[in-house]
Amino acid sequence: MKQTTLSAAPPRLPGTDGQPIFGRFAGQTGAIDWRQLAPPYARSRLWRRFHHKRWHYVALYTEQVFCAVAIVDVGWTNTAFAYAFERQSGRMLAEFSQDGLPGCTASLPHRPTGVSQFRLLGKQIHINTADQGTSSLTLRCGEFAIDASFGPAPAPLLLAAGPVADGAVHATQKSGGMPLQGQLRVGGRTLALDGGIASFDYSNGLLARNTAWRWASAHDLSMGFNLQAGYFGAQENALWLDGRLYPLGAARFEYDRNDSRAPWQISTDDGLLELSFMPEGERRGDKNLLVAASRYVQPIGTFSGWVRSAPDQPRRAVQQLAGVTEDHASRW
Known part of the structure; x- marks a missing residue:
């Protein structure tokens, strides 16, 4: 069987005719404007107000630490979280979680x-992603601080778009692993992030009030x-391998x-992936x-x-690749 790669991402969503463009694509898209x-x-505008969800998530990992940062706009309010996990000790070095004020504390681009x-x-x-594929992250939460830059990605970005039951449509742009530089400061310690790996997830959709998913990501x-x-089926399932991007079938999580x-x-x-995940710690x-x-x-x-x-291709061994899983349910 011939290896399957993905078509180029459309320049915008929806198309010029107002119809969504469903599928999995390789490369960067432009505006995602469900209006x-x-x-x-x-x-309607009122329906979108309560069902339009956007988030921007960044993961940073080295042999020492795993950091995750997210900004979430759920339409009628917003929130943010960040954490730094020390992998050898299995303990959280820092955690931040804060609900915001509607229309005031968070902003995400379309x-x-x-x-x-x-x-x-x-x-x-502050997360800044440039058209050239480079990004920066700045976090200041008391004694918890991050200054990081990452990218460009050596492999194509993933764009996935599809319908959502009891909602309307959803799209997500995700990266594979990107080279990371920077530093983490917490509790009087400074830890280098240089030589680590970063990845990001920008998601934008008109979702159901009750939304649930299981998720796994590592790079x-x-x-x-x-x-x-969960809510998006197999739409965003993908494998990055040697600079190329491949679609994957429906995922099964046993835990x-x-x-x-x-x-x-x-x-x-589809028989393209079989993995065991061993948690070192978790955020819940x-x-x-x-x-x-x-x-x-989120272990x-x-x-x-x-x-x-x-x-028909040979299996590639995966050996202690750092990442996360997640079991999540929201009423939003």
Whole structure:
């Protein structure tokens, strides 16, 4: 069987006729503006206000630490979080989580490039992604600070777009592994990020009020993958391998919900990926604000097993590739 690669990403979403362009693509898109949707996917301004969700997530990892930073706009409010996890000790060095004020504290662009930022009470997060594929991250949250630059990506970006049950449409732009430089400062310590790996996820969709997913992501500069099972089906499942990008089938996650630090087993139904995930630690949260709720666990650890680009291609060993899994359910 011939190896399958992806078509080039469209320059914008939706198309000039107002219709969404569904599929998986390689490369960077421009504006993702669901206000331009035509029937049958068009929704009223009021409906979009409560169902339009955007987030910008960045992961930074070295042999010492794993950091994750996210800014989330759920339409009627916004939030942000960040953490730094020390891998050898298995403990959190720093955590930040803050709900914002509607229309005031967070801003995200209607495109994967540009500036995403969160500011409140002296705390700030600033993510800047340039058209050339380079990005920077600045975080100032008390004694927790990050200054990082990363990119460009050695492999194509993934763009996935598709319909969403009980919502309308969703699109996500994700990177493979990118070279990382910078530093983390926490508790009087300064830790170098130079030589590490970064990846990002910019997502923009009109989602259902109740949205749930399982997710897995890990990267180095020659290999990486993104897997999701839940509200978006197999739309964003992809493998980065030796500078090329390949679609993957539906993902299956097997794990003990009562013991999230037990090993996870993850595979795809096309026979292109089979992995074991061994958690080193985790971040979790359980919020119930009556009008909204969020329950999640995000274990941090390593993946081992194998991947391949096509059923007739040799298996490539995966050995302790650092990344995360996630089990998440939101009422938003």
